[in-house]
Amino acid sequence: MKDLTLKKSERPRFIKKVEVKGGTYVLTYADGNKFTGIEYNDENKKKIESVLKKQAELGIISRRSFKLRKTLCGVVSGFSAAMMIGGATFAEGLSRISTLDTTSCVIAGGSLIFFGSVSLFISQQKRTKNKEKLEQIDTLCFLQDPQTRTDILETASLPNGLTGVSSQGKKLFDKADPFGLIDVDSMHKEDYQTILGNQRVLTGLAGEGIKPTQYIKK
Amino acid sequence: MKDYASEKEKEKFITNVVLEEDGTLTLVFADGKKYRGFPHNKEMLDSVEKKLEKQGKSVVKKKGKFVLAQTFCGTVSGLITSAGALSILAGVQQNLQSPNPGKVLGFCIFGAAAILGGAVSLGFSLENRSKVGQIKVMEHLTGEGKNHIREIMGTPNGMVGVSSKKRKILEAAMEYPFISIDSIQPKVIERVIINGENNQRLGVSYTDSALTSAPKVFIKNNREGI
Numbered sequence: 262m263k264d265l266t267l268k269k270s271e272r273p274r275f276i277k278k279v280e281v282k283g284g285t286y287v288l289t290y291a292d293g294n295k296f297t298g299i300e301y302n303d304e305n306k307k308k309i310e311s312v313l314k315k316q317a318e319l320g321i322i323s324r325r326s327f328k329l330r331k332t333l334c335g336v337v338s339g340f341s342a343a344m345m346i347g348g349a350t351f352a353e354g355l356s357r358i359s360t361l362d363t364t365s366c367v368i369a370g371g372s373l374i375f376f377g378s379v380s381l382f383i384s385q386q387k388r389t390k391n392k393e394k395l396e397q398i399d400t401l402c403f404l405q406d407p408q409t410r411t412d413i414l415e416t417a418s419l420p421n422g423l424t425g426v427s428s429q430g431k432k433l434f435d436k437a438d439p440f441g442l443i444d445v446d447s448m449h450k451e452d453y454q455t456i457l458g459n460q461r462v463l464t465g466l467a468g469e470g471i472k473p474t475q476y477i478k479k
Numbered sequence: 480m481k482d483y484a485s486e487k488e489k490e491k492f493i494t495n496v497v498l499e500e501d502g503t504l505t506l507v508f509a510d511g512k513k514y515r516g517f518p519h520n521k522e523m524l525d526s527v528e529k530k531l532e533k534q535g536k537s538v539v540k541k542k543g544k545f546v547l548a549q550t551f552c553g554t555v556s557g558l559i560t561s562a563g564a565l566s567i568l569a570g571v572q573q574n575l576q577s578p579n580p581g582k583v584l585g586f587c588i589f590g591a592a593a594i595l596g597g598a599v600s601l602g603f604s605l606e607n608r609s610k611v612g613q614i615k616v617m618e619h620l621t622g623e624g625k626n627h628i629r630e631i632m633g634t635p636n637g638m639v640g641v642s643s644k645k646r647k648i649l650e651a652a653m654e655y656p657f658i659s660i661d662s663i664q665p666k667v668i669e670r671v672i673i674n675g676e677n678n679q680r681l682g683v684s685y686t687d688s689a690l691t692s693a694p695k696v697f698i699k700n701n702r703e704g705i
Contacts, residue, residue: 274673274680298641298692299683309683312681
């Protein structure tokens with residue numbers, strides 16, 4: 262799960278990753294600390310899932326804040342790019358109108374370009390992170406509707422139901438709980454939309470009498 | 480324990496307990512007096528711990544005063560230092576515009592004095608900050624709090640995020656937490672409490688090896704258990 266915390270102080274309480282190692286669950290928190298030695302059984306899985314569910318709900322509530330952060334990072338990126346272009350223009354223009362020597366103008370313009378590029382790099386990285394978080398929140402929101410889940414499960418069990426779905430997404434449907442939040446990082450809204458698209462196509466074909474030879478559940 | 484006593488209380492406020500080379504205990508009070516020759520045994524340590532816990536409880540009640548002092552000194556430090564820096568800048572500008580040694584010197588002396596004052600105020604703020612940190616630790620250790628901390632330390636993952644060195648220091652300090660209060664870092668206690676909260680929230684079962692590798696649980700100053 263992406264780190265969906267808004268404050269640094271929440272990070273030690275936010276489970277980011279659930280792994281199975283040596284027959285035990287290993288939980289990695291958003292601050293990097295790991296909880297080890299948790300028995301690998303269904304009861305513990307349910308408990309971990311319930312904590313992840315609460316985290317997901319908090320993430321959904323914070324959606325607007327992540328969107329705002331992403332927009333702000335975009336604005337900063339724009340300013341940074343402008344600073345870089347401005348730096349180059351400034352150096353060139355300054356050398357014409359002022360009495361300063363060329364080296365000073367190059368240093369002034371170069372500084373602007375340097376700080377602009379550093380700022381652009383940092384803001385773009387943050388923007389990408391927030392974008393990924395938003396994508397995960399969107400997937401979680403999408404799967405909140407029980408009817409959508411039922412439709413996805415029904416279509417996934419049909420032949421050709423998973424056509425066009427990523428291999429990561431296909432693997433989820435081999436598991437007992439395809440919507441288990443332990444595997445949330447493998448869940449993508451696009452895959453689910455593809456499955457629902459397949460449902461429409463398959464239903465349309467079936468209506469016209471076009472069915473696979475064995476139109477049975479997998 | 481840091482000195483939280485007012486002038487009147489200083490003669491009764493213990494700030495340190497020292498184990499001397501001859502095996503006796505020396506009690507150091509806030510007014511600087513040292514009382515030597517106390518026996519180093521369980522009864523004595525229990526009594527001193529009790530006295531220090533009582534001191535701790537009264538300090539916790541006065542937490543607001545230290546928080547206020549920390550904020551006030553920090554703000555004053557920022558204001559005075561800024562004024563000092565501005566004064567020096569004004570001096571530099573004065574020197575560039577129309578050099579007037581008297582005025583420039585005046586600006587610079589005022590600026591330097593203000594920056595010095597700011598640094599002193601910052602010192603007071605930092606001192607109060609460290610006191611507030613220790614008060615937070617004492618808040619967690621008074622009453623049943625210390626047993627709660629000991630229980631968390633005894634559970635699997637209870638000490639996650641604490642380095643082995645700090646872990647050893649905390650384990651040793653938890654025998655008599657108020658006597659060893661100066662060696663307990665606020666961040667370490669906070670970390671242990673978060674681990675306890677995480678364990679409680681998860682409510683999962685652990686493997687036998689995880690349970691046996693967790694540190695022993697210390698209950699109510701039972702020295703044999705440590």
